[in-house]
Amino acid sequence: MHGFNLRRVAEYIRRADTEELLDRVTVYREGMEPAALDLMEGELDRRGVGRDEIARHGEERWAEAIRLPDGTALRCSFCSRPAVARNRGWHRVFGVLPVFPRLFAACGVHAPGRPGGANPPPDSGS
Ligand SMILES: [Zn+2]
Numbered sequence: 585m586h587g588f589n590l591r592r593v594a595e596y597i598r599r600a601d602t603e604e605l606l607d608r609v610t611v612y613r614e615g616m617e618p619a620a621l622d623l624m625e626g627e628l629d630r631r632g633v634g635r636d637e638i639a640r641h642g643e644e645r646w647a648e649a650i651r652l653p654d655g656t657a658l659r660c661s662f663c664s665r666p667a668v669a670r671n672r673g674w675h676r677v678f679g680v681l682p683v684f685p686r687l688f689a690a691c692g693v694h695a696p697g698r699p700g701g702a703n704p705p706p707d708s709g710s
Pocket residue numbers: 660661662663664665690691692693694
């Protein structure tokens with residue numbers, strides 16, 4: 585009755601990346617419906633991802649993630665990964681993207697200038 589459609593969630597979970605499911609059962613856990621968590625943990629189990637691996641993923645994410653007051657991680661502005669950096673005015677860094685929220689959050693993949701091959705968000709091509 586709260587807009588939670590278990591069948592749709594189950595379909596979504598079957599198509600989701602393993603990395604995304606891992607994020608949801610760890611750093612976003614507090615914000616998840618218990619029924620959805622059960623489904624996600626079941627799907628991870630089906631993919632051969634054990635509890636140790638889930639726990640390790642959570643520890644690695646929390647080592648860098650920014651925790652919100654509700655206990656979940658701040659989400660990247662460009663994808664569903666947890667953010668590791670927060671900045672203002674990144675439009676000057678990215679240049680090609682004129683309109684942005686005033687405050688950005690970016691994960692390890694999307695934060696500019698991070699070691700290990702950080703990339704800007706995908707631009708509009710060509
Ligand atoms: Zn990202």
